Amino acid sequence: MSYTPKWVSIGPIHHNRESLWLTKEKKRQFREPFPFLDERDEELRRKMGNWEARVRRCYSEAFQGISSGEFVDMLLTDGCFIVALFCRNYKWSKEGVDATDNPIFSTRWMLPEIGRDLLMIENQLPLFVLKEIFNATKLKPEGTSFEEVALEFFKSFHIGKGAMVIKKHHTEGHHKHLLDLFHSLYLPPKSSDSGAAQKRRKNKKPLMGRTSVRGKNWVPNATVLKSSGVRFYAKEGNSLGIQFRRGTLSIPGISIIESSIIILKNLLAYEQSSRGIEPLFTSLVLFFSSMASVPDDIKLLREASIILHEPGDDQMAIEVLKLLSKQLECDVTDFSMKQQVEDIRAFCGSKKAKFWKPIGRICPARFILLCLSIVLAVTVGRYD
Structure with missing residues (x-):
C-alpha cells in the first residue's frame, strides 16, 4: 500500500482506477x-x-x-x-x-x-x-x-x-x-560531491563489480556509542547531514511517522532500482538500523530529539527500521556516509573510548557517588 496511490493516479500504471477520488x-x-x-x-x-x-x-x-x-x-x-x-x-x-x-x-x-x-x-x-x-x-x-x-x-x-x-x-x-x-x-552541491559521485552523475553509467554490504553493523548501537564517550546532538537542516567530530555525533531529526515512512519507502525503492542513483536514503536507513537495535537505543535518540516519534512506541520504531532496512543493498565503497562511519569506528577503537566504556556502564549518579567515596577514603586515610 505504500506504493499505491490513495487519491489520484498519475501515468499509466494505475490509470483509471475507479477507487481513487480524483477521477x-x-x-x-x-x-x-x-x-x-x-x-x-x-x-x-x-x-x-x-x-x-x-x-x-x-x-x-x-x-x-x-x-x-x-x-x-x-x-x-x-x-x-x-x-x-x-x-x-x-x-x-x-x-x-x-x-x-x-x-x-x-x-x-x-x-x-x-x-x-x-x-x-x-x-x-x-x-x-x-x-x-x-x-x-x-x-x-x-x-x-x-x-x-x-x-x-x-x-x-x-x-x-x-x-x-x-x-x-x-x-x-x-x-x-x-x-x-x-x-x-x-543531494549536496556538485562542488562538494565526492569524485566518484561526480563521475557517476556525469557519465550516467551504473557502478559495476563493487562489493555490496547488506543490513547492519556499520557502527555500534547508540547505547554502546554513549558508553564509549560519544555525545549526541540534534542539529537543524538536511536529514542526511550527519557529522561526527571530536566525539560529538550531530544528526538532524528524522520523523518516524506514517506519512514520512511512506515517502521514505518510495525513495528507497527508487534508489534500489538503479546503481546510477546516489544511495542517500539507503545509507541513512542502514546507518540508523545499525545504531538503533534495541528500544533503549531508540529511547536515547528520542530523548536527544534525533528520532521523532510518540513516546512509548520505541519497539515500534525498531520494527519500522528493520522493515525499511530489509534486503537493502549498498555499495560499500561509495555509500554517502562512508567517512562518518569510518570516523565513528576509529573513535570507538581509541584509548579514550576504552577508558570511558566501563565508566559509561555506570549510571551518572552512581559514578558521582563512587568518585566522592574515593575522595573521602583518600582524605580520611591522610588523617589516619
Missing part, C-alpha cells in the same frame, strides 16, 4: 475556473502524440490495453492537473492568491495526501512532459521554472524536522520525474 473528470474540473492553456493547446496535443513512443519507453510495461488516443489524453489530463496544482500552490504560498475555492486547498488534510501520492514511484510522468505543459500554460508564475514551483509544493514533505530550504542547485540539472526531483533536494 479523470475531477482532474479536468480542477483547471476549469481559470485560463490555463493558450492557442497552443492543439499544438501541445500533437507534440504529446509525437512523444507517445518515447514516453511509453520510460516504463517497464508496454500498456497495450491503453490505446494511442487514450494514452495521449492521459498525458494531457494528468500533466495539466499536476501543473495547475503546483502553479496554484505557488501563487497561494508566494503571492497570497486565494486558492480555497477548490476542496484540495480548502480541506486541510487533502493537499498532504495528494502530495504523497505524487511522490510514489508507481505514480510518475516523465518530467519533460510536465515541463512542456508548464511552458504552455498562462498560469505559469512569471520568472519561474517548473522545478521551482514543484519544489515549492514539496518542501513541506521533508522527512526531517521542519520544512526544507530550497537552494539554487536544487533546481538545476536533469531529472527523470517528480520523485527524482524530490530526491535531488537532499
Whole structure:
C-alpha cells in the first residue's frame, strides 16, 4: 500500500482506477475556473502524440490495453492537473492568491495526501512532459521554472524536522520525474560531491563489480556509542547531514511517522532500482538500523530529539527500521556516509573510548557517588 496511490493516479500504471477520488473528470474540473492553456493547446496535443513512443519507453510495461488516443489524453489530463496544482500552490504560498475555492486547498488534510501520492514511484510522468505543459500554460508564475514551483509544493514533505530550504542547485540539472526531483533536494552541491559521485552523475553509467554490504553493523548501537564517550546532538537542516567530530555525533531529526515512512519507502525503492542513483536514503536507513537495535537505543535518540516519534512506541520504531532496512543493498565503497562511519569506528577503537566504556556502564549518579567515596577514603586515610 505504500506504493499505491490513495487519491489520484498519475501515468499509466494505475490509470483509471475507479477507487481513487480524483477521477479523470475531477482532474479536468480542477483547471476549469481559470485560463490555463493558450492557442497552443492543439499544438501541445500533437507534440504529446509525437512523444507517445518515447514516453511509453520510460516504463517497464508496454500498456497495450491503453490505446494511442487514450494514452495521449492521459498525458494531457494528468500533466495539466499536476501543473495547475503546483502553479496554484505557488501563487497561494508566494503571492497570497486565494486558492480555497477548490476542496484540495480548502480541506486541510487533502493537499498532504495528494502530495504523497505524487511522490510514489508507481505514480510518475516523465518530467519533460510536465515541463512542456508548464511552458504552455498562462498560469505559469512569471520568472519561474517548473522545478521551482514543484519544489515549492514539496518542501513541506521533508522527512526531517521542519520544512526544507530550497537552494539554487536544487533546481538545476536533469531529472527523470517528480520523485527524482524530490530526491535531488537532499543531494549536496556538485562542488562538494565526492569524485566518484561526480563521475557517476556525469557519465550516467551504473557502478559495476563493487562489493555490496547488506543490513547492519556499520557502527555500534547508540547505547554502546554513549558508553564509549560519544555525545549526541540534534542539529537543524538536511536529514542526511550527519557529522561526527571530536566525539560529538550531530544528526538532524528524522520523523518516524506514517506519512514520512511512506515517502521514505518510495525513495528507497527508487534508489534500489538503479546503481546510477546516489544511495542517500539507503545509507541513512542502514546507518540508523545499525545504531538503533534495541528500544533503549531508540529511547536515547528520542530523548536527544534525533528520532521523532510518540513516546512509548520505541519497539515500534525498531520494527519500522528493520522493515525499511530489509534486503537493502549498498555499495560499500561509495555509500554517502562512508567517512562518518569510518570516523565513528576509529573513535570507538581509541584509548579514550576504552577508558570511558566501563565508566559509561555506570549510571551518572552512581559514578558521582563512587568518585566522592574515593575522595573521602583518600582524605580520611591522610588523617589516619
